[in-house]
Amino acid sequence: MALIEFDHASYSYDASGRALDDVSLSVERGEYVVVLGHNGSGKSTLARCMNALVVPDEGAVRVMGLDTADPDAQVEIRRHVGMVFQNPDNQMVTSVVADDVAFGPENLGIPQPQIVQRVDRALEAVAMTPYAQADPAELSGGQKQRVGIAGMLAMEPDVLVLDEPGAMLDPRGRRGVRRVVRALNERGITIVHITHFMDDALEAGRIVVMDDGRPVLDGTPDEVFRHGPELRAMGLEQPFAMRLATRLRELGVPEQAAPDTPHLDVLEEALCRSLSNM
Template identity: 50%
Template sequence: MGVDGLRYAENDSIIRIEDLVFAYGRENEDAEADSSRARTDATFNAVDRVSIRVERGSFTSVIGRNGSGKSTLAKNINALLLPTGGRAFVAGFDTADETAVWEIRQRVGMVFQNPDNQLVSAVVEDDVAFGPENLGVAPEEIRERIRVSLSAVDMYEHRKMAPHLLSGGQKQRVAIAGVLAMKPEIIIFDEPTAMLDPEGRAEVMDIIKRLHDEKITVVLITHFMEETVTSDRIVIMDCGRVAMEGTPAEIFARSDEIESLGLKLPFVVELSARLRERGVPVPSGLLTEEALSAHLLALNGKARN
């Protein structure tokens, strides 16, 4: 088939976005913070000629100030929104191809900021079953998917509980299980930890890293710079465009540009920079707490000898 012929053709870029434009019109202004620009234009481009490739199995972080187009871009990836210009391919399927919508949505799961808006059932396992049931998956298979998905997020023992009795982090994990039950190849997380307490944040980030280890393609939209340091690649959006792109080490070495884009350095990188200014020999490119503390402890050892 023609469609299959296209799939996986290009170097295994599971998401391929080419010159994508998405314009919000005045009337369909659910444009959130972006609406400031709608004031002057009849329409404005929330996403403005963006080209990105995401490799199968990779972990990509998307950051940028409020209203920079991150969420709009994400919704173009699973065909919740369709491009005004350019094209988006997911696993080789063109999102503009109406016949491919379900192929795409099965492959791309989304997890949003507020877990309360994503859970629809009165019992945890029913919630997880909701997606596969709609796909017409057989009951035994659904039971198996519930078991696997809830186990993957460490929530299987809570399967009979009512979602409203769970903590924020647990609710978010159930939402992730609901997505996993669809057996997606890609999961897009749109600020999944914004509303969570410290434990909930840690739980969800843990699950995200685990899913990446299991070769699911992860796209994480976040305002927490710390969450991006273990990703393979960071894309920074600004005014609908890609402002910067690279590995975390490359991106966070450019601190002035980061700040001019309304962002900041992760804690460890900021601390490293300040220590260098104060004469402590700290190399650039240390991104995690573990790496920096190991270096500092080694320095301390030398100073004592």
């Protein structure tokens, strides 16, 4: 059984059009899925369907077999699927960072010593340990975002759905989150990461590109990023390595030396190999 399954799911916020349009896809346990798409492509709605914040008008979304439209199943679904949102201000509830991170596990009825452990681990994972006793209101946007992520990590969900969590983080913060997310995935937590950052996308085993409420590309980074013209037409861009390789070929470097790959290390190796063959 798929962990998350979209079965011909459609959803409209209003009469102006469908935010999700007949989506069928499934996420298997242990996957690391990145969802790309321009603003308004439906990717945030897709994320919100995964923990029953949005319930489809037509079709169904099932989490571990539980129908998100079933009101009796929603609490359990949200225990399995943790959401991290774009704007952490909406997720801050207390005046001390550590209490904020503890809020979720406390609500789950976890014993106090375990909560302390989880909070410490979560704050360390997002490099916010020195701020454990700070007031969230005193933190910058990026710092708040990391506390928001720590709050979700402390719940230890099966699936972590991240809706552009890195939008406001600096490169170091984003790398930190990426490392945390990768480590969580290696421990078996399924990751669905909605992002605009190609560096984030390269981490994934699978990329789903949304456009007009539908998944239009679905595959490994190598497969998906090969569709340069389609991606550009959708307002997206290829990763740095592919743009560099394209420019190099325009400048006359042969394809063998500048292959079409999203991975910088692969491109660098090919370039150096061609140099030693000269």
